[in-house]
Amino acid sequence: MTTLHDFWPHCGFQTLEHDVRGWLAPSDGYLRWLLARPELALVPESCAAEIALHESLKVSPARVVASAELAALQDADARENYTVFLRFRDGLLAAGTLEVYYLQLMRSGAVNVPTVFIDAVVQALLRNVLDDCNDAFEARAAEMLFRPQRITLQDGQMLAGDRETLDMLNETAGLGEVGRLLLQSGALQPTAQVKVLSADNAAQYWQESDRHHFLLDLTHELTQDLSHGLTFKMTRARSGLKALARVLERWVAHLLGVQVLIEPVHQVTDSAWRWHVGLDVESTAILNDLYQDRPVEAERMQRLVSLFTLTFANPAEMRADVAGKPVYLGLATNAEGVVRIKPQNLLLNLPLASAS
Structure with missing residues (x-):
């Protein structure tokens, strides 16, 4: 399938398959992408049983995992993470598509997987929905459906910014622990590494979409003062x-x-x-x-x-x-x-x- 822009390249979309109606079928590649997420990644403290389980799932990500294999994991958090992942994986495979899985899960009223997995599904679904999208404003607006946004008022504009990105910049100025220390000492001022999406920079969005550093202007109407105390309201074309x-x-x-x-x-x-x-x-x-x-x-x-x-x-x-x-x-x-x-x-x- 040809796409105008391969935005959100790290959301796993390219590993998914399409069924006849254009819905997304989970593939081994997508399951491996999920397995590589930070919640499941191996760490230096991983025990031999966890390493063996992780490596075997990389080879056969849809294979049945015996309860004894989970019980053998020494770290309780690792056991819980793999238990949740396998529940999520089995739900996807049973549903056949991400769309069916999402609809069934939400209609059930019993959401039994963490938000991080649900947001991953929503992002993949939106990436599919917008596969023919050539409008950076729509792609940026779609991020609001799976990433919390901070809303601020600035010079009469209502701006939505990615909460995680803004919080990270406020805490570290984008410079990690060094930036945090410099901010705390007063030697460094928070820098504006975010920018408002506009017609002039919209083309940059497609290359930088995974950075989540574009602000979306939610101002829908502009008010212009006319003579004799009259005002004129105009709907913004790029709202x-x-x-x-x-x-x-x-x-x-x-x-x-x-x-x-x-x-x-x-x-x-x-x-x-x-x-x-x-x-x-x-x-x-x-x-x-x-x-x-x-x-x-x-x-x-x-x-x-x-x-x-x-x-x-x-x-x-x-x-x-x-x-x-x-x-x-x-x-x-x-x-x-x-x-x-x-x-x-x-x-x-x-x-x-x-x-x-």
Whole structure:
């Protein structure tokens, strides 16, 4: 399969196989990629039993592992890590594709694997969804579905930055332990090694996508002061929120087979709205309270990053009692200013006429 850009090259996507409908089938190569993750990598303290297990799985990553082999691992953390990995691996193999595995896991209501594995699956799915993508803003927006983001306001712009990257730069200025010591001593100021994604530098994204150092501008409207006290609001053509909306549309189409249109909005104008979906824990709670006419403190309301309307291309695919009505989506930060999108919410909570 030809791709416009091989972005996120370290997400394991190139090791996966495609079935006839274009969904991702786990291969030995993908299982080896998982096995090479830091959580499972051998360390100098690894015992002989762990080394033997790891090396044998590299040769035959789908082989059955006897309980006695796990019991032989001397380190309790290593035993737990391999137990979780094997549960995850067996779930993938039984499902047949990453898409089926993800849908079954989320619909089960019993998520029994760590977030690190779920985020890896979501990234691979999005890499597949965006395989024909030529828009760096959409690819960067898609990172929000599997990497927490810090939201900051700067010169009137609402910027989303990769939490892990920003925290690392704040702690070490990108210079490891030496940088940490220099920062603590005051000899070094935190350096701005991140940049706002723009039309001018968008081409750089494809080569640097794994560094996660581009900020995404989520400012959707610009206000321009005119004469006589008038103001003019203009929607930005390169809005990060609009790019996120396009990604969410693709996400729903790929996994549910339903065509939807998603648009950022500033407020819910329908006083009798019928359905809403929070894209994260915080916005879910806020929308639930508003829907139930419960008071929402100003501080919580200010955490709302955006609202969206979602409409079905075919209203017949909606539940009859809400057919033709928009679905309102919410996106919000937590108290620390971090957005943690739960992409499964869109798949589990849409008012579908029948299970997809």
